[in-house]
Each structure stands twice: as structure tokens, then as C-alpha cells.
Amino acid sequence: xxxxxxxxxxxxxxxxxxxxxxxxxxxxxxxxxxxxxxxxxxxxxxxxxxxxxxxxxxxxxxxxxxxxxxxxxxxxxxxxxxxxxxxxxxxxxxxxxxxxxxxxxxxxxxxxxxxxxxxxxxxxxxxxxxxxxxxxxxxxxxxxxxxxxxxxxxxxxxxxxxxxxxxxxxxxxxxxxxxxxxxxxxxxxxxxxxxxxxxxxxxxxxxxxxxxxxxxxxxxxxxxxxxxxxxxxxxxxxxxxxxxxxxxxxxxxxxxxx
Amino acid sequence: xxxxxxxxxxxxxxxxxxxxxxxxxxxxxxxxxxxxxxxxxxxxxxxxxxxxxxxxxxxxxxxxxxxxxxxxxxxxxxxxxxxxxxxxxxxxxxxxxxxxxxxxxxxxxxxxxxxxxxxxxxxxxxxxxxxxxxxxxxxxxxxxxxxxxxxxxxxxxxxxxxxxxxxxxxxxxxxxxxxxxxxxxxxxxxxxxxxxxxxxxxxxxxxxxxxxxxxxxxxxxxxxxxxxxxxxxxxxxxxxxxxxxxxxxxxxxxxxxxxxxxxxxxxxxxxxxxxxxxxxxxxxxxxxxxxxxxxxxxxxxxxxxxxxxxxxxx
Ligand SMILES: [Fe+2]
Ligand SMILES: [Fe+2]
Numbered sequence: 001x002x003x004x005x006x007x008x009x010x011x012x013x014x015x016x017x018x019x020x021x022x023x024x025x026x027x028x029x030x031x032x033x034x035x036x037x038x039x040x041x042x043x044x045x046x047x048x049x050x051x052x053x054x055x056x057x058x059x060x061x062x063x064x065x066x067x068x069x070x071x072x073x074x075x076x077x078x079x080x081x082x083x084x085x086x087x088x089x090x091x092x093x094x095x096x097x098x099x100x101x102x103x104x105x106x107x108x109x110x111x112x113x114x115x116x117x118x119x120x121x122x123x124x125x126x127x128x129x130x131x132x133x134x135x136x137x138x139x140x141x142x143x144x145x146x147x148x149x150x151x152x153x154x155x156x157x158x159x160x161x162x163x164x165x166x167x168x169x170x171x172x173x174x175x176x177x178x179x180x181x182x183x184x185x186x187x188x189x190x191x192x193x194x195x196x197x198x199x200x201x202x203x204x205x206x207x208x209x210x211x212x213x214x215x216x217x218x219x220x221x222x223x224x225x226x227x228x229x230x231x232x233x234x235x236x237x238x239x240x241x242x243x244x245x246x247x248x249x250x251x252x253x254x255x256x257x258x
Numbered sequence: 259x260x261x262x263x264x265x266x267x268x269x270x271x272x273x274x275x276x277x278x279x280x281x282x283x284x285x286x287x288x289x290x291x292x293x294x295x296x297x298x299x300x301x302x303x304x305x306x307x308x309x310x311x312x313x314x315x316x317x318x319x320x321x322x323x324x325x326x327x328x329x330x331x332x333x334x335x336x337x338x339x340x341x342x343x344x345x346x347x348x349x350x351x352x353x354x355x356x357x358x359x360x361x362x363x364x365x366x367x368x369x370x371x372x373x374x375x376x377x378x379x380x381x382x383x384x385x386x387x388x389x390x391x392x393x394x395x396x397x398x399x400x401x402x403x404x405x406x407x408x409x410x411x412x413x414x415x416x417x418x419x420x421x422x423x424x425x426x427x428x429x430x431x432x433x434x435x436x437x438x439x440x441x442x443x444x445x446x447x448x449x450x451x452x453x454x455x456x457x458x459x460x461x462x463x464x465x466x467x468x469x470x471x472x473x474x475x476x477x478x479x480x481x482x483x484x485x486x487x488x489x490x491x492x493x494x495x496x497x498x499x500x501x502x503x504x505x506x507x508x509x510x511x512x513x514x515x516x517x518x519x520x521x522x523x524x525x526x527x528x529x530x531x532x533x534x535x536x537x538x539x540x541x542x543x544x545x546x547x548x549x550x551x552x553x554x555x556x557x558x559x560x561x562x563x564x565x566x567x568x569x570x571x572x
Contacts, residue, residue: 029315035330036311037550039557041304041338048331052324059320074319098557155560162556249318249380256438258318258380
């Protein structure tokens with residue numbers, strides 16, 4: 001039921017693409033802050049290649065948005081006020097230490113894989129095509145993050161202690177990934193997506209619980225209620241700082257070609 | 259075979275243009291010269307990632323963001339490949355990867371002068387990609403014929419990637435050169451700042467005893483000055499065609515000598531920067547490397563103890 005001329009269809013499609021694009025760009029940006037600072041040179045090379053995939057995916061979504069009449073992709077990325085961003089809070093948080101960055105990435109990649117799978121038969125064809133290609137790349141990210149998580153969990157000592165702290169710090173942000181800011185019913189109705197947020201979370205929990213077990217980590221329990229919903233434009237100071245940095249050169253002369 | 263005979267047959271192989279491999283017999287002097295050169299090269303790649311790393315978060319378009327991320331990743335990758343070559347060479351001397359990396363912030367290994375300098379603007383990041391990588395290619399391409407096989411093979415791959423870096427830098431530069439007044443001005447300012455460092459990059463004019471030995475063993479085949487002249491051959495016309503002014507009024511091509519005449523860089527200032535890590539950014543970047551390495555030793559330990567290769571999962 002692809003009805004791109006239906007006003008509401010267009011509206012929720014656009015909203016949903018912003019959510020995905022903004023998630024990806026910020027995660028890729030945060031990843032890239034690790035450049036030159038990873039625990040070893042090998043890790044640096046691997047993490048950077050993941051970061052590039054994320055920014056590449058974001059670019060794809062911004063291009064779709066542009067085709068739907070939204071602003072130029074660069075202006076969307078570098079010239080938008082924080083209140084317009086639709087990412088979940090999890091991806092805007094500062095990097096903290098290695099365990100935090102790895103676990104954040106793991107949590108997000110698992111969510112992303114479920115979201116992408118739920119879009120494999122999306123009624124919007126350009127999205128459907130892109131999603132199929134991205135799933136392949138995301139598969140490797142997820143594998144990479146799961147491997148790290150298991151290693152850090154099983155290592156014992158400082159690594160496991162820090163991993164435990166990272167999980168606790170991330171826990172309140174988990175629910176935010178599954179927010180669709182009120183468009184979820186329309187997304188389903190228009191067959192843009194095949195699962196409800198609750199169904200996605202159930203899948204996510206099942207995958208993560210199995211992994212936690214393999215990593216000898218205990219499950220922290222219920223997810224706290226969301227205090228601020230990034231998907232509704234409610235963001236932390238960390239995002240504002242990030243956007244100032246990311247837009248610094250672009251905004252010095254927004255009309256220039258770079 | 260006596261040591262003397264081994265040495266004679268080794269030199270015979272060098273003269274015949276054969277490649278020496280890691281497990282072959284080699285004079286200790288040859289090994290040490292290789293370690294010195296390749297270790298410095300590896301560390302320069304790693305430290306060379308920092309000036310641009312500073313601009314990765316601020317790249318002004320999605321396309322540039324992706325390109326500069328890829329470029330910095332390549333540089334780290336070069337560092338990794340080269341470190342492996344040094345690791346093999348220094349294993350018989352009892353040195354480990356951990357030490358090869360910590361040598362950086364203990365000041366036990368030098369890195370190129372350009373990577374001690376500040377990248378103040380986006381135009382600086384562009385000039386680094388264009389001219390610093392341009393200089394590096396000239397240097398690295400001249401080493402492709404090196405007598406040490408493992409180094410030659412890694413260089414081949416590095417050179418292929420470096421030519422993309424140069425294009426990336428050139429693209430940034432072209433956009434600025436054809437851009438607004440402020441963009442063109444920032445480009446000229448960047449060139450003014452980097453020029454002297456770029457000339458110094460190739461090293462002193464005189465052939466030092468170590469350089470002489472490296473040429474004796476055909477580890478390297480060209481002198482510093484030959485490489486600098488090549489750089490000028492290639493880039494002076496390109497820079498001028500963009501309407502930029504090279505900050506050296508005395509620069510001219512001497513037809514009778516078939517050589518560029520240029521205002522020599524301040525050798526003393528830059529050698530202080532390199533040997534004593536006294537550049538504007540030396541300390542800050544070495545500290546970053548130290549933090550990355552020492553503060554995250556627990557991560558490497560956690561990995562070692564459990565022995566599943568992370569990178570191979572990718
Ligand atoms: Fe390189
Ligand atoms: Fe390069």
C-alpha cells in the first residue's frame with residue numbers, strides 16, 4: 001500500500017526516515033571520535049570502518065528525505081537546530097570508555113537489525129532496497145560488537161567491572177530506541193514497517209538475554225520509563241555540543257561549497 | 259659459513275637486486291637500519307593520523323566526512339602494517355609491539371616534522387591531504403625498490419592508498435580555491451604555514467652517515483635532496499596554477515643546474531621539533547597516544563587472556 005500522494009503516508013515516512021538518519025549519523029560521529037584513541041591499532045582500523053558504514057547509511061536516508069522534498073542532505077546534517085533532531089538519546093551520549101562505546105553500539109546495532117528486518121518488505125520501495133544492503137553490513141557490526149561484549153564480560157577483573165558499569169549507565173536509554181514518537185500505528189497501517197515497538201523490544205530482549213548469558217553478565221531487569229524522548233526532539237546538552245562541533249566549518253559559510 | 263662469508267654473499271644478493279626476507283641472514287647493521295627507518299615510518303603514519311583526526315568531527319559535508327574518516331583509517335592501517343614489519347625485525351632483539359608503541363611517548367622514536375604542526379583550519383586539513391601526502395608519496399614511491407622484501411610489499415599497498423589521499427586533498431583544495439574570498443584566503447594562509455615544513459620534510463641536504471649506509475644496503479636509493487627536487491618539480495606548477503602564491507620569493511628553477519633554488523627551511527628549528535618533540539602539537543598528540551595505550555592496557559589484557567581475535571570477526 002504505497003501511497004506517496006497520501007499526505008499522512010508522506011508525513012510518517014519522512015518522520016521515520018529522520019529517526020533512522022539521525023540515529024546513524026550521530027552514532028557514526030561518536031564512533032569517529034575514537035579515531036587514533038582505540039585500545040590498539042587493529043581496533044582503530046576496525047572501529048573506523050564501522051563508523052564509515054554508519055555515516056554512509058545516514059547519507060542514504062538523508063538523500064531519500066531530500067528526494068521527498070526535504071532540505072539538502074548537508075543542510076540537514078550540518079545546519080539543523082538540536083530540537084529538530086529525531087535520534088534516540090542513546091546515540092548522542094558522550095563516548096565515555098571503551099566498554100560504554102562497545103555496549104552502546106551493541107545495543108543499538110541489535111535494535112537496528114530488528115528495525116531493518118521489519119522494513120525488508122516496506123511499502124516504500126526505495127527504502128526497501130537500501131535496507132536489504134544495509135542489513136548485510138549491519139550483520140558484521142553486530143557480530144563484531146557481540147564478540148567484544150563476550151570478551152569483556154568473560155575477562156573478569158577491571159574489564160568486567162567497567163562493563164557492568166557501562167550496562168547500568170546505558171540501561172535508562174534502552175527504551176528510547178523503541179520510541180517512534182507516535183507514528184508507530186501509522187507506520188504499521190501503511191505497511192512501512194512490519195512490527196510494533198513492543199514486538200521489536202521483545203525480540204531485542206531475547207537476543208540480548210542470550211548474549212548476556214554467554215558473556216556471564218547478569219540482566220539488569222526492567223527498563224526504566226523514559227524521561228526524555230529524543231525522537232520528540234528532547235535532547236541533552238551533549239547533542240548541542242556535538243552539533244556545534246559538527247557544524248562549525250559548514251556554518252562558517254553555509255552557502256559556500258566545501 | 260663464517261660471518262665474513264655470510265656478509266659477502268649477503269652483499270652479493272643486494273648488488274644483484276635480490277630482495278631480502280625476514281628469515282634470511284642479515285648483518286646486524288642492516289637489521290638496525292631497517293628497524294630505525296620502518297619504525298619511524300610506522301609511527302609517522304600513526305601520529306600522522308592526529309592532525310586530520312582533529313578535523314574529522316568538523317568536516318563540512320557528508321561526502322567530506324566520509325572521505326576524511328576513510329583517510330585517517332588508512333593511515334592507522336599503514337601504521338599497523340608497518341609495525342608488523344618492525345615487530346618481525348625486532349623480535350630477535352627481544353622487543354615487543356607494546357614497546358614499539360610506547361616508544362612514541364617515551365620519545366624513543368622520531369616522527370616526521372609535519373605531524374608536530376598544528377592543523378588550525380579546514381584548509382590546513384586540505385593542505386595536509388594534498389601536499390603532505392603528496393610529499394609522502396614521493397618519499398614512499400622512492401622506497402618501493404628497497405632491498406627488504408616485506409617492506410617493499412607493504413609499501414606497494416600503501417602507495418596505492420596514498421594516491422587516493424592525494425585526490426581527497428586535491429578535491430578539498432580545489433573547492434576552496436574556487437570558493438568564496440574567505441575560503442581562498444584560508445587556503446593561502448594554510449599554504450604559507452605549511453610550506454617550510456614541507457621542504458624540511460625530506461630532511462637535510464647533506465647525506466648523513468646513516469643515510470649513506472642505507473644507500474649502501476639499498477634500503478633506500480635516493481638522497482633527500484633528490485626527493486625534495488622531485489616534490490618541487492611536481493607541485494610548484496600545480497600550486498601556481500591555482501593562483502596561490504608560494505611564500506618564497508627566491509624560488510626559481512635554475513636551468514643551467516637543472517635544479518630548483520629555494521629558501522632553505524630553518525633546519526635547526528625543525529630538527530629541534532623532531533628530535534626533542536618541541537613542535538606546537540608534539541606534546542598534546544603524544545599524550546593522546548599515551549592515554550590510548552596506557553589507560554587502555556586493561557582492554558588489551560582482557561583480549562589477550564581470552565584469545566578470540568576481534569578484528570577477524572569483521
Ligand atoms: Fe599513509
Ligand atoms: Fe596518506
